[in-house]
Amino acid sequence: MANDIYIHNGPLIIGAGLAGLSVALNAAPQPTLVLAPVELGAACSSAWAQGGIAAALSPQDSPEAHAHDTLIAGAGINDPAATYALTGMGPDVVRRLNAIGAPFDHHADGSFVLNREAAHGLARVARVGGDLAGKKILEAVVAAAKAAPHIDIWEGAVATGLIKSDAQTVIGAVVERGGRTSEVFAPVVVLASGGSGGLFAVTTNPANLRGEGMAMAALAGAEIADPEFVQFHPTAINVGADPAPLATEALRGEGATLITTDGYRFAFDDHPDGELAPRDIVARAVHRANTTLGGAFLDCREALGEHFPQEFPTVFASCLAAGIDPRTASIPVAPAAHYHMGGIRTDIDGQTSLTNLFAVGECASTGVHGANRLASNSLLEAAAFGERVGRKAAEVAARGAFAPDTQGALRPLPAPRLTPEALYTLRAAMQAHAGVIRDATGLTTLLETLTGLEAAFKGALPLVAARLIAQCALQRRESRGSHYRQDYPKTATEGQRTFVRLTEGGLTQRQTQKEVA
Structure with missing residues (x-):
């Protein structure tokens, strides 16, 4: 039976996390179709991000200092232009998210509550409800997207391959929805499909995210950048759950320590910053403690104590569900696949090596993260570059009427x-x-x-x-x-x-x- 044919005269966005919806909102007034594989706001990494969103929001900070820390963490292979573009956009991006309803934590004077996380030179991570940043930011963006008249959202729609008009030009995607297969043709296709954590047995990501966007782009002939660089979060809660609950890095920013069963703070063996060293170093230290020192634990008893439920409600609930009270006991932790720095090679406007194919968020590789993402830069990248990609996608879609040759199209296997x-x-x-x-x-x-x-x-x-x-x-x-x-x-x-x-x-x-x- 022939597939259904659907021609959409505007951007087609594959993925509905923070990156995809940011693209959609900024593609106005072009009619924009968003494919959401599950219900909006569910089972996407954006909603699960706990720490917050990094930006130079304090008088002591600057985008240049933020870029410096990002470049140091990236271990020598960041794209400097992308890095400075990201950190330069940071403060205004956070303010715009705040303006559309993301309920950031504020001091009495109206300034943002900022946490310090690993490898940041100072506190610059804007938080929401302690550890609810991703969930609450995405809720605000979902509400805005649902209210936007130019956005159409297909929930339960999964893209399985890209359609091309020739070897270099993407003109649509094959989409499965409601038991039917459709060929959706569009003048611009944006991949915002998330990361690859579900390829690993231990991950903090939704297990359904397995690098499919990167794979679709690669099969279509797009260039892939730095796929070997996968970040492992040092402190997944080690209780055998799939996915593994996350114990946010902000806990260590508040003074929580990494210890062995006898209380030895092992992280200082690997780096003078101990628990606040770059994530790759801390992850290897935790791995070493689990394999050679009898176990790794996150001790929050002194740093947070009775304040734990109010300060970090998500982590507290995960601990209680596993039978651990972090106010009185240390939390067993282990590294888990958390973020993919590599992906589809793009410029800072999301353009890939294929004509009319864009990528944004974790499935893309702009070079901004280098070999090791700086903590809480991921939500910033999704929102900031989502804005840029949305504007560029709208510009490309507006160039003229879209009349694809559906008969002669090159379809994926x-x-x-x-x-x-x-x-x-x-x-x-x-x-x-x-x-x-x-x-x-x-x-x-x-x-x-x-x-x-x-x-x-x-x-x-x-x-x-x-x-x-x-x-x-x-x-x-x-x-x-x-x-x-x-x-x-x-x-x-x-x-x-x-x-x-x-x-x-x-x-x-x-x-x-x-x-x-």
Whole structure:
């Protein structure tokens, strides 16, 4: 049976988190169609972000200082222009979110309550209800999107592949909704599909986010940047839940400490900033404590004590659900896949290497995060670059009437779905061999596992995404930021980004990294 044909004369946005909805709001007055795979505000990483949104909002701070900290955390491969663009937009972006109803915490004088998080030189993370930032910010943006007359939202709509008019030009997407498959044609397509945490057995992200947007773009021929860089949050609550509940970094900003069972503060063994060192360093310290020191725990008893339920209600509820009272007991923690710095290569306006295809948010790689995202820059990137991409998408969509050749369009091959057993095998292999500590033996084993899965599920989007991560992790023979190779523990003198495309022969790399013994 032929697929339904739907022609939309405006931006088509795949994804409905903070990034996607920010694009939609800023694409006005162009008619904008948003595909939301689930109910708005549910099962997206934006809603689960706890810490807050980073911006230079205090008199002591500046966008330049924020950029400096971002560049340091990124370990030498950030794109400086993207970084300064992001931090320069930061204060006004937060104020605009506040103006549309995001209920940021304020002091009596009206100034923002700001937390300090790891690798920030001072307090600059605007918070909402302690640890409710993502949820409350997204609620305000969802309300604005629902009220916007130019935005149409399809809930329960999942894109499975991109449609092109020629090798270079994207003109739509194949969409599954309500048991039917449609071909949605549009003059501009924006991927805002989130990250890849669900590829790993232990993640703080919604488990349905498995890098599908990156995979769709790669299969369409788009260039992918830095896929090997996956950030592992140091303090997921280690109680065997899937996804793992998050214990926000803001807890450590408030003075919580990382200890072993006998109270030893092990994080200072790895960095003089201890618990407030960059995330990659703290994640490796927590991993080491769990594997060699008998366990890692987050001790909030002295720093927060009886104030815990009011200050951090989300974390408190997660702890109680696991039978832990953090006012009187330390919280067992472990690193978990949390954020993908790599993704579809874009400029700061979201333009990818393919005509009329844009990407924004976690599925995109602007270079702003480098090898290691600075805490709470993710919500800022989603909102700030969402504004830029929305304006650019509207500009492109307004250039003329859209009349696609639906008969001659180049359609993607159907993407098979992994069985639960295959998905379990994939996630376990990614966790074991592409996690906090990597080496050639493990990554080679992982690639062999992927080859076996591909024999039965060729073209499955999670397998495409996993191969991009694994192959580029094997090729980067150094340790940098979130990518740590125990067989190549040193960092190359000159930092270089990874740029690859999928070809029939495998991955074609535009730039190579220097090997360090």
